[in-house]
Amino acid sequence: MPPGNGPAPRGPGGQKGTEPWRDPEAEPYLRLRGLTRRFGEVTAVADIDLDIYRGELFALLGGSGSGKSTLLRMLAGFERPDAGTITLDGQDLAAMPPYERPVNMMFQSYALFPHMTVAQNIGYGLKQEGLGRSEIAARVAEALELVQLKGLDARRPHALSGGQRQRVALARSLVKRPKLLLLDEPLGALDKSLREATQFELVNIQERTGTTFIMVTHDQEEAMTMATRIAVMTDGRLAQVGTPAEVYEYPTSRFVASFLGTANIFEGLVKRADATGALVESTAFDAWFESDSDPPKPEGGRVFVAVRPEKMRIETAAAETQPHGANRLSGTVRDIAYYGDFVMYVVALPDGSVVRVSRPTETRITELPITWNDPVTVTWPSFATVVLAQ
């Protein structure tokens, strides 16, 4: 059994074996092609192509109305696609009713049967398979142990806490050993204190069972900490697919940059672009943005530039002696938000727009060295500048 380290080992720099999406030879487990679903005039899911590999914990991240839930419901079989194919392990699922699919779902509301005990709830799916009583009992006991609910098998759902219900729902969907487990906002109904512990446990269970998980969430933190890869969805389309670090550090659009975490976004014109980097001139005020990565747009084109607040430095302007240069902005502090572990400065620029800069509180300071209305200079290294195509 692999050690239950939680989500920590995931992220950039993994080997080929653990990141099959980097291997062109790898065969995807779940393959979506041209998947489309319309509700009247509204296209909820628009022509989605997506490959998901065996053993992944894949997160569909998006706001309400982004189409993530419709996509999940199509995988479960509750919605029929208007076009496109769903292939799981070589098997075409699109025309299969939900009760024949080797796919199980953990519902957001858990959907536990109120008239059945915990054991009956978990055994329900096995009973439908026509398994014998003793085998069902053994599998249910195994599932209860997996989710650490031993001894609660005779309880009814209403006599359980929210966290326990979530575990029963998880056990009920896992006990059939599905090829694909779908999780609809798995932590959405839990309170904050339970959520973090459950995040780690869910990842742990996913690693122990080796089941491929696809979860839908609107919570970017949940997606970032748990998932092997994230698909950010908006308007029924995939805005970007990648590992949490890729999507956070290398967003390809303004939407993704601002949906995941905080990003300062500037508009500009590309002045120079080559393999070594790019230089972008701001169209709003006198400033230059320098990037050390290959920009997606040709020279002269209008682009957007994103910079994360934690990659910026803030200094009082009086201490500033360096000459004017790229990746440097001047302004005055308008707001300060103290979060404990970091301080967020909101700096007003000459054109009235604002830049957010965060600064970790490495020492125990009670009085901040920079305060309201101070003239400040904001700088950042060129690797922090991300040039966005859209």
Place this chain on the structure above:
Amino acid sequence: MNGGGGASIASGRLARLVVLALPYLWLLLFFLLPFLIVAKIALSEIAVGIPPYAPILRWTEENVLTVVLNFGSFATLLEDGFYLDAYLRSLRVAGISALLCLLVGYPMAYAIARAPEHRRNLLLLLVVLPFWTSFLLRVMAWIGILQDQGVLNALLLSLGLISEPLRLLYTEGAVYVGIVYCYLPFMVLPLYATLAKLDPVLLEAAADLGARPFRAFLTVTLPLSMPGILAGCMLVFIPAVGEFVIPELLGGPAAQLAGRVLWVEFFQNRDWPMASALAVALLVLLVVPIAAFQRHAARRGRA
């Protein structure tokens, strides 16, 4: 401060007491008191006069107040097979009627509960609509449909399905038609209430776990609509046991049901003590299923 709080608590208690006392007062005045009067008549002797029974409290010639209880009516009730037969038949007819109402009402309630939300009120209105006309008129209308020269026979004859009119009216079948028709809304409404509350996501969960639609219905929908089934059956069964008008108008002379027997004792034989004894027996007969239902409901409420 303290006194004010105490006063408000006291007045709150008073208000609660009043609210709790009202239904009990109602039951006392309109249920227990009439029942005691009926029980008193049941235990008195038949007499010629107005009212047609002897008082149970009497002054003897020695001026002693005596209570004269006459259990004769109850004895007759138990000894004469006629009454027992009528009661058993009533229970059977009511039971079968409740079952038929359930078979007809369940699909209706299910369809209404699954209909688009904006159409549900209209469908419910259609279920209740017959109540807007007189009950008697509706039962009479069935005579027109079921009689030998009635609408149904005429239709069957013209279609060539039968060569001579079927005997439909004045049969037990006609009684069932009448009862099911008249009491159907009492079955549909509680069933609809429980089915509408049923979370459709539970059926999705059942399908997701491998249950075909019919299995999902048997294992999820049906058990979860049990409170509605029980309430509907009680609402049909209880009034149907004592039903007088429908068997009188649609049933044959052989169909001696409890309600009819009671009516005959009261108005034709003018035997008030016997009629009252029948009424008391009917009540006792009905209290058993009601109590069972209440126990079940209470257990469900706790669960």
